[in-house]
Amino acid sequence: MIQDPLFYAAAIPAVLIVGISKSGMGGGSLGILSIPILSLVASPAVGAAIMLPLLIAMDIMGLITFRGKGDMRNLRILIPAALIGISVGALTFRFTSDAMLRGLIGVLSIAFVVQRAVGLGSAAVPTQPSIAKGSVWGALSGFTSFIANAGGPPFVIYLAPQQLDKLMFVGTSVIFFSVINAVKVVPFIALGLFDARNLTTSLALLPLAPVGYWLGLKMLMKVNQARFYQITVAALFVAGCKLLWDAAGA
Template sequence: MEMNFIGDPFFYVAAIPAMLIVGISKGGFAGSLGMIGVPLMTLVISPTQAAAIVLPILCTMDIMGLIAYRKTAHWRNLLCILPGAVIGIIIGAFSFSYLNDDYIRLLIGLIAVLFTLNHWLKLRPAKTDQGPSVSRGTFWGSLSGFTSFVAHAGGPPLQFYMLPQKINKTLFVGTSVWFFFVVNYVKLIPYTYLGQFSLENLSTSLVLAPLAPIGIWLGVKLHHLVPKELFYRIAYVLLFATGLKLLWDGRNGFLQIF
């Protein structure tokens, strides 16, 4: 296959750290901060192209994660949230043609800013011992599926559903791994149908793919070597600044709404 990848060096200034952070997150160090990947890349390319380039790499990372957690998941919760996630993906696919780049920048920027403020202000789901719920699972699952389709940012809605249950940490991670494994591979279908996997996008994904195992390896190592507090401070500031920049860049979409 002829290689026709993105040649702009500024793209890789954003894409390389973005993919490493995603890998570090998948390696169990940075939690939902893996969602920083698309916002960072959106600073130099369109949101739809950034999402298309990232998805094949996510699918590769998901296989690695599933090897480690193939037998670990809260299966009842998965039955509650996966149908909703598929609904969210379908909504995202059918609304794709109505979401121009400015709208998507606004959405990604808003998710990034709200996720950061949620962390800084210590906002959390209600601390009640809730169990699996079809109604709540469908709501949060569909929201996760939609935000995952648009910007691979399905982590926060999933957390708002799962955290109040206070399940075992390992079981929580395993359930997340299984959830996003299914979600990301389902997304391949509408992404292909919508023509997102151009030769340039796939070639660029292939160029960035070696960063997947490197990032995951770093995530495992950093877990033992680097204070999480320092990493989180830097990453959240970066995510917040990126979100504000995307909100500013997408302001024309806001003006079109009103």
């Protein structure tokens, strides 16, 4: 287990932020901030390996809390596409530029927010599930989740315009990322990203997972539908800016 107190000074807020994000606040995009925080005290690969078991624990909480809330029309499109994206990510992990990928997702995220803000096209009109769009964004979400832990923004870009009920949105997110995180375990093991030190560190941080999740759930239940989507889009903008910052500094 990692013993450095500085590591836990960064890891504790990172886990709490992930918990708040995983419970639905910000549409899941705020969780993207956890790996950069951990990267202050550990390599991105170590941070990802430590966080994955915690993410799976939070996924289990979400599946219990939001059971029956997922939108199956979207999930039937998104999940197969994401599995393809994860497979491509596992095969190209050693050769893909993390900085370029983060920069691309950052630009797309900010462009989406700007489009919504200025009302271009039919931004205010709810869209419908789309096999073409869902396949593209689902695959990109799976790919970026594996390579750069940035699967949230592509998912939000696809699903937010549909303006689903907030609990349906979160339930769909919970099922989608539960599948992604479970599937990532096998390639993480194959790539040697798990070891005894990382797993015992995850175990030490595990009690924080329900705390962060509970905090986020309390926030989610207090906001109305309109405010939920305002927060989701704002969180996507923050995530996009952070991704661009990371890409520029790489």
